[in-house]
Amino acid sequence: MSALSLEVEDVAVHYGGVKAVDGVSISIPPGEVRGLIGPNGAGKSTIIDAITGRRPPTRGRVRLRGEDVTALGALERRRRGLSRSFQRTSIFHGMKVGAQVELASWKIGADKPEADAREVLRQLDLLDMAQVT
Numbered sequence: 001m002s003a004l005s006l007e008v009e010d011v012a013v014h015y016g017g018v019k020a021v022d023g024v025s026i027s028i029p030p031g032e033v034r035g036l037i038g039p040n041g042a043g044k045s046t047i048i049d050a051i052t053g054r055r056p057p058t059r060g061r062v063r064l065r066g067e068d069v070t071a072l073g074a075l076e077r078r079r080r081g082l083s084r085s086f087q088r089t090s091i092f093h094g095m096k097v098g099a100q101v102e103l104a105s106w107k108i109g110a111d112k113p114e115a116d117a118r119e120v121l122r123q124l125d126l127l128d129m130a131q132v133t
Contacts, residue, residue, distance in 0.1 A: 003066030005030045006051070006082070011060030013046050020046045024060070052084045053077040081108055097121075098130030 008026040012019065021043040028034055036044050049055035051062055053074035062070045064082050077083065085091070091100050102117035110116040121127045 003030075004028060004063070005032070005065060007061075007063040008047075008051055009061040009063070011047065011050050011062065012058045013043075013050050013055060014058040021050070026051075048084050052082055054084070094133055096130065097126070097132050101130075 004027050006026065006028040008024060011024045012022045014020065014022070024043075024047050026034070036048065038044050046055065050057040050060075053069070053072055053076070057070065060070070061068060064077070064080055067080070069077050069080065069082065072080075074083070092103075095103075098117055098121065101120055102113045105113035105116040105120070118127070118130070121130055
């Protein structure tokens with residue numbers, strides 16, 4: 001039995017007496033994809049920041065492939081393959097979508113970044129976007 005890809009256990013982020021998020025638990029098995037939706041102010045960005053290390057949780061645990069990464073910062077989590085993106089349509093203005101995904105694959109150490117990028121785009125049904133800038 002393989003470890004969960006991502007396990008978030010009872011994570012909370014409090015600002016003084018304000019509970020931005022409280023008691024969030026998420027389990028994502030290998031190969032699964034999940035989305036996080038909700039209204040403005042629901043705490044989506046806050047929980048993503050706690051999971052990716054941009055903001056330390058008040059309590060709880062974050063495990064990546066079985067490794068407890070709760071005490072690690074955003075850079076160390078990114079090196080292990082856990083990071084976030086922001087709401088912008090292009091990371092590198094003027095660069096094609098396929099090249100941006102390939103660059104990300106290279107950055108995380110993929111053996112064959114070009115093939116890895118094509119597979120990611122294929123799985124997301126976005127191959128037709130590879131040449132779009």
